[in-house]
Ligand SMILES: [Zn+2]
């Protein structure tokens with residue numbers, strides 16, 4: 001007798017249908033979850049389970065800088081004390097702080113050097 005197998009929607013492994021449960025998701029769809037994945041709890045992507053999530057507000061408050069050389073906007077990690085340089089051109093002489101709420105506030109780049 002052949003056992004029916006189904007691909008788990010979470011780990012993408014082929015598992016016997018007896019280990020699969022269909023969890024309803026949305027109106028007309030459901031996901032197939034194997035017993036392993038059900039034990040792990042809610043369906044989360046692998047990458048997010050590896051490191052704990054930091055509060056979102058920290059990310060939003062990240063200072064943004066714009067490089068006047070190449071007009072490249074980038075975020076700076078406030079925890080880092082390293083000198084800030086444009087990730088695009090690698091220069092730091094024409095950086096200025098870019099504030100979404102007050103884009104006209106200019107700060108000389110020398111203020112940000114260690
Ligand atoms: Zn699985």
Ligand SMILES: [Zn+2]
Pocket residue numbers: 067068069070071072086087088089090091
């Ligand atoms: Zn640049």
